[in-house]
Amino acid sequence: MKIAFVGKGGSGKTTLSSLFIRHLATTGAPVVAVDADINQHLGAALGLDEARAAALPAMGERLQLIKDWLRGSNPRIASAQTMIKTTPPGEGSRLLRVCENNPVYDACARPVELDGGTVRLMVTGPFTDSDLGVACYHSKTGAVELFLNHLVDGPGEYVVVDMTAGSDSFASGMFTRFDITFLVAEPTRKGVSVYRQYKEYARDFGVILKVVGNKVQSQDDLDFLRAEVGDDLLVTVGHSDWVRAMEKGRPPRFELLEDANHLALCRLRTAVDATYELRDWERYTRQMVHFHLKNARSWGNERTGTDLAAQIDPGFVLGERVTAPSEGDARLTPTA
Numbered sequence: 001m002k003i004a005f006v007g008k009g010g011s012g013k014t015t016l017s018s019l020f021i022r023h024l025a026t027t028g029a030p031v032v033a034v035d036a037d038i039n040q041h042l043g044a045a046l047g048l049d050e051a052r053a054a055a056l057p058a059m060g061e062r063l064q065l066i067k068d069w070l071r072g073s074n075p076r077i078a079s080a081q082t083m084i085k086t087t088p089p090g091e092g093s094r095l096l097r098v099c100e101n102n103p104v105y106d107a108c109a110r111p112v113e114l115d116g117g118t119v120r121l122m123v124t125g126p127f128t129d130s131d132l133g134v135a136c137y138h139s140k141t142g143a144v145e146l147f148l149n150h151l152v153d154g155p156g157e158y159v160v161v162d163m164t165a166g167s168d169s170f171a172s173g174m175f176t177r178f179d180i181t182f183l184v185a186e187p188t189r190k191g192v193s194v195y196r197q198y199k200e201y202a203r204d205f206g207v208i209l210k211v212v213g214n215k216v217q218s219q220d221d222l223d224f225l226r227a228e229v230g231d232d233l234l235v236t237v238g239h240s241d242w243v244r245a246m247e248k249g250r251p252p253r254f255e256l257l258e259d260a261n262h263l264a265l266c267r268l269r270t271a272v273d274a275t276y277e278l279r280d281w282e283r284y285t286r287q288m289v290h291f292h293l294k295n296a297r298s299w300g301n302e303r304t305g306t307d308l309a310a311q312i313d314p315g316f317v318l319g320e321r322v323t324a325p326s327e328g329d330a331r332l333t334p335t336a
């Protein structure tokens with residue numbers, strides 16, 4: 001299950017991502033945590049000290065390795081140089097799973113021990129000016145998009161991405177890569193305006209968007225969010241002394257998190273799990289092709305000097321089950 005936390009800067013994306021990751025880990029669920037935010041703080045929020053957080057390998061610096069691995073023997077992708085962030089998998093591509101060892105995890109993921117379980121953490125690496133606001137070849141989130149587009153995740157397995165609600169994710173298609181998107185909003189006009197913008201982009205792509213109210217202190221806060229986002233409001237979280245203690249570098253045991261916040265995390269998970277039956281791998285694959293063509297036309301063809309539309313394998317559908325080989329090859333098909 002692929003989950004994004006998005007929202008305005010400072011709204012609490014990293015905090016809520018990290019709490020949700022901790023919640024999943026205590027239940028023993030396999031989790032890959034991904035820090036794709038402009039401000040790279042997920043490692044710290046998961047309890048890594050500064051030195052360990054700084055030593056995390058940056059996915060953005062390992063794009064060549066990632067591309068070479070994912071490309072596999074796909075004859076439509078001549079080289080890693082012609083593989084852009086939206087290049088979709090096809091026959092011969094290597095797919096990734098949540099629970100496995102592979103060279104991408106070896107190079108880019110590090111284990112983080114939490115109360116009750118260990119998760120894998122991957123980080124894009126710090127953003128530079130050239131990464132921001134452009135549908136650009138070099139963008140750091142491109143590594144995450146490639147990862148998600150080659151991932152075959154099943155129920156009970158979780159990939160949690162802490163992410164910016166920036167124009168890069170809209171241009172590339174990144175925002176369509178999730179089973180559910182949690183938009184973290186404070187009860188303020190700015191918080192809600194990011195929600196409106198996201199909703200507008202998401203409307204035509206079947207993106208499931210739910211609002212998680214954060215730093216909600218009063219009935220008035222709650223009424224404001226209800227009035228502004230209506231039924232999209234899934235749950236609200238108040239000020240947490242547990243979070244504050246963690247920020248002071250003295251994380252209490254996770255079971256000591258406030259009951260109301262534990263309950264909020266359970267509701268997030270229920271919402272995530274409920275999306276499983278709505279999954280549509282064909283649509284998921286179609287959307288990656290759509291955004292690949294868009295990126296190819298707007299900058300990719302020119303940048304790589306090739307016709308990137310030729311990378312699309314028309315018969316390929318990403319999915320969870322490999323059916324019995326037909327015509328000599330095993331093809332992945334959707335379960336639905």
Ligand SMILES: Nc1ncnc2c1ncn2[C@@H]1O[C@H](COP(=O)(O)OP(=O)(O)OP(=O)(O)O)[C@@H](O)[C@H]1O
Pocket residue numbers: 007008009010011012013014015016037038039041214215237238239240241243244247
């Ligand atoms: N529910 C909460 N209770 C207490 N403190 C909170 C809560 N939510 C967020 N905070 C605090 O608010 C600050 C901003 O939160 P956080 O870093 O999670 O936001 P963000 O959206 O990831 O920000 P950025 O855009 O900078 O990455 C942090 O100091 C965090 O500890």
Ligand SMILES: [Mg+2]
Pocket residue numbers: 013014015037039041162
């Ligand atoms: Mg953050």
